[in-house]
Amino acid sequence: MRKTMVAGNGLLYPILGFASCVAFIYMSFGDLRVGYRKEPELPFVTRNGSQFMVDNKVWYVNGWNSYWLMDHAVHDYSRPRVVAMLQAGAKMGLTVCRTWAFNDGGYNALQISPGQFDERVFKALDYVIAEARQQGVRLLLSLVNNLQAYGGKTQYVKWAWQEGIGLSSSNDSFFFDPSIRKYFKNYVVTVLTRKNTITGIEYRNDPTIFAWELINEPRCMTDPSGDTLQDWIDEMSAFVKSIDKYHLVTVGLEGFYGPKNSKRLTVNPEQWASDLGSDFIRNSRIENIDFASVHIYPDHWFHDREFEDNLKFVSKWMLSHIEDGDIELRKPVMFTEFGLSNLNKDFEHSQRDRFYKTILDIIYKSAKRNKSGAGALVWQYFVEGMEEYNDDFGIVPWERTSTYRLIVEQSCRLAKINGLTHEKGNFKELCSQKQ
Numbered sequence: 358m359r360k361t362m363v364a365g366n367g368l369l370y371p372i373l374g375f376a377s378c379v380a381f382i383y384m385s386f387g388d389l390r391v392g393y394r395k396e397p398e399l400p401f402v403t404r405n406g407s408q409f410m411v412d413n414k415v416w417y418v419n420g421w422n423s424y425w426l427m428d429h430a431v432h433d434y435s436r437p438r439v440v441a442m443l444q445a446g447a448k449m450g451l452t453v454c455r456t457w458a459f460n461d462g463g464y465n466a467l468q469i470s471p472g473q474f475d476e477r478v479f480k481a482l483d484y485v486i487a488e489a490r491q492q493g494v495r496l497l498l499s500l501v502n503n504l505q506a507y508g509g510k511t512q513y514v515k516w517a518w519q520e521g522i523g524l525s526s527s528n529d530s531f532f533f534d535p536s537i538r539k540y541f542k543n544y545v546v547t548v549l550t551r552k553n554t555i556t557g558i559e560y561r562n563d564p565t566i567f568a569w570e571l572i573n574e575p576r577c578m579t580d581p582s583g584d585t586l587q588d589w590i591d592e593m594s595a596f597v598k599s600i601d602k603y604h605l606v607t608v609g610l611e612g613f614y615g616p617k618n619s620k621r622l623t624v625n626p627e628q629w630a631s632d633l634g635s636d637f638i639r640n641s642r643i644e645n646i647d648f649a650s651v652h653i654y655p656d657h658w659f660h661d662r663e664f665e666d667n668l669k670f671v672s673k674w675m676l677s678h679i680e681d682g683d684i685e686l687r688k689p690v691m692f693t694e695f696g697l698s699n700l701n702k703d704f705e706h707s708q709r710d711r712f713y714k715t716i717l718d719i720i721y722k723s724a725k726r727n728k729s730g731a732g733a734l735v736w737q738y739f740v741e742g743m744e745e746y747n748d749d750f751g752i753v754p755w756e757r758t759s760t761y762r763l764i765v766e767q768s769c770r771l772a773k774i775n776g777l778t779h780e781k782g783n784f785k786e787l788c789s790q791k792q
Contacts, residue, residue, distance in 0.1 A: 399490065401564040401603050404647050407682050407729035409605075409689050417724040417771045418732025419717070419764070420453035420497075421446060421754075422694060423739070425746050427457060430481035431465050440488055441740045445755065447492040450768025450787050453567050454489065455693055455734050458482060458498035458548060461508025462516070468508070471516050471540045474547060480554055486565050487555040495567035497693065497734070499609060500545060503574045510572075513537050529579040529634075532589040542596055549600045561601035568605035569597055570693070574652065575609060577634030583615045586634045587643075594645035605647040607691065612637050612651030612678055624677045626658035626670070637678065641686050648688050648731065651678050653695035653716065664701075664708055668715055675719045675730070682729025689731035692716065696736040696750030709752075710759050717767040724774050732771075735764075 400412050409416045423442050429435040446454055460467045460478065467478040489496050502509035510531035517523035517536050524534045531537050549561045549569075560566060571593050577586040594606050614621040615636025625631055641649035653674060655667040662670075675692065682690035697712040698704070716733050723730025737751045755761050769788035 399493070399495070399564040402495065402567050402605060404605060404689055407687050407689055407731075408727065409648070409731050411775075414776055415727070416775050417720070418453045418691065418734070419720075419767045419771050420451050420455065420732060420734040422455045422734050422737040424455075424457045424737065425739075425743075426454070426485045427467070427478065427482045428460065428465050430484045431478055436484070438740050438743065439485060442738065443488050443492045443494055445740070446738070447494055448787070449754065449761070449764050450772060450784060451494065451764070452768075453495045453497055453732065453734060455497040455499065455570070456485065457502070457507055457573075459501050459507060459544075461501070462512040463508055466508065468544060471513075471520075472543050472547075479551065483551075483553045483555050486553060486560070486563060490556065490563075490565040495565055497567050497570055497607075499570040499573050500548065501541065501572045503572055503576055503609075513540055516540065527579060529577045529585070532577050532585050538589075538592070541593070545593070545597060546600060549597070562603065564603070566604055568607055568647070569601070570607050570609040570650065571597070572609045574611050575635060578632070580634050581616060581632045583617075583634050583636045583639060587636075587639060590640055590646070591643050594643055598645045606645060607648050607650045607693075608640050608646055609693070610635060610637055610640055610650050610652075612649075612674070615639060620677060624674065626655065630658070638681060638685055641681075641688065646688070649678070649682060649686055649690045650693045651675075651690060652736075653692055656698050656701050664703060668712065671712070671715050672719065675716065679719075679723050679728055679730040682731075686729075688729065690729045691731050692720070692733040694736040695733060698749040700749045706757060707759075710757075710763055713760070713763055717763065721767065721770050724771060 402416065403410045409418070426439050426442070430439045443454070462469065465478055466475060467482065469475055486496060501513075505511045511528050513531050514523060514526065514528055514534075514537065517530070517534060517540070518526055522536045524530055551560045552558070553560065553563065556563070571590065575586055575590075577583075580586070590608055594608075597606050613630040613633060613635055614625050615638075616631050618631075618636060618638055621631035637649065637651070640646070653671060655662070655670045655674075659667065659670070678690050682688055695716050697709045699709075713735065720730050720733050737748075739747055739751050739753055741753055752760065754764055765787065769784070772784045772788060
């Protein structure tokens with residue numbers, strides 16, 4: 358053993374060779390940061406009243422949803438889709454992608470059981486964040502699902518029930534059961550304080566993350582008064598802020614007006630929308646909620662309405678919520694999901710372009726007037742070869758020239774207002790090409 362420590366003439370080259378091998382292994386596997394490109398500088402997104410700010414300039418968003426990024430980053434064969442989607446989004450001038458930062462208890466679960474995490478999947482989320490940073494795309498990360506897909510609140514209730522500590526088998530006990538609240542808080546702590554194995558940055562300190570979304574489309578139908586959900590949002594938003602001082606927080610609402618709001622009669626799609634235990638104004642007014650979120654799915658909310666009537670509803674729905682942001686909330690309003698189903702009986706691709714254009718035009722006009730309409734995120738984008746992950750709303754945006762041009766035009770219009778070309782140098786080239 359002592360002999361190997363002596364660098365005599367005969368041992369010099371073998372030792373150098375061994376050292377080189379060790380260095381290669383370390384660089385390849387020991388610290389993934391070594392081989393990664395230097396991250397571009399990204400300032401945090403903040404807010405001033407009803408507007409988002411970046412570097413003390415007003416900032417509006419054109420973006421998209423790809424919920425599947427972490428799931429596809431787990432495996433070598435599917436990881437290139439993550440890169441391709443983020444690169445394509447950046448190429449279109451999109452600045453925010455909304456995606457899941459959860460997968461509870463199922464295939465490729467991030468959280469296998471309460472407080473138990475799969476490091477392999479966590480590294481996949483690390484990869485998504487690191488790659489988004491490389492592309493200059495920010496992420497809106499959602500922390501749990503109201504729906505059963507990817508676990509959701511149903512999985513949390515099952516865990517508590519299996520451990521014999523659950524108060525109720527109702528999915529809505531997610532919001533009021535103290536044990537389940539503790540499960541979720543432990544999850545939040547773990548995610549927010551996670552140190553990215555690629556960048557070395559804790560999630561809570563990474564400006565690549567645009568904001569945290571507490572829950573996707575929360576509903577608590579067992580308490581239509583809204584008190585249960587309101588209490589949960591109040592507690593969880595304060596908890597997130599106690600850990601993370603830098604990032605914005607939103608709820609993840611669909612935007613329905615509750616039973617005590619007069620707009621339930623004039624703006625809500627139908628009567629059922631006020632009985633879901635949520636209320637757009639009340640939920641969004643909470644101190645630790647930085648911006649309001651709204652979804653747009655008229656063809657799912659109404660039955661047997663013509664396309665033209667749905668377009669009229671979209672305008673009324675959006676303008677009502679932007680008015681709320683300006684007057685009632687004094688906070689930005691983000692339309693974090695919108696889509697038109699291709700299963701509608703009269704569906705034509707041209708309708709989808711008109712639907713998108715209606716929404717994007719309203720955002721642009723709001724931005725021009727310095728109003729609270731802060732941006733919109735289409736549901737949802739894929740790359741080729743992902744049909745099994747698609748639904749009746751998803752598109753590969755570059756497959757239709759008219760859709761692609763519509764998206765790029767919005768990016769360029771907002772970029773001109775934002776004046777943030779220093780942040781994404783491709784804007785000048787992208788928008789001059791369009792013209």
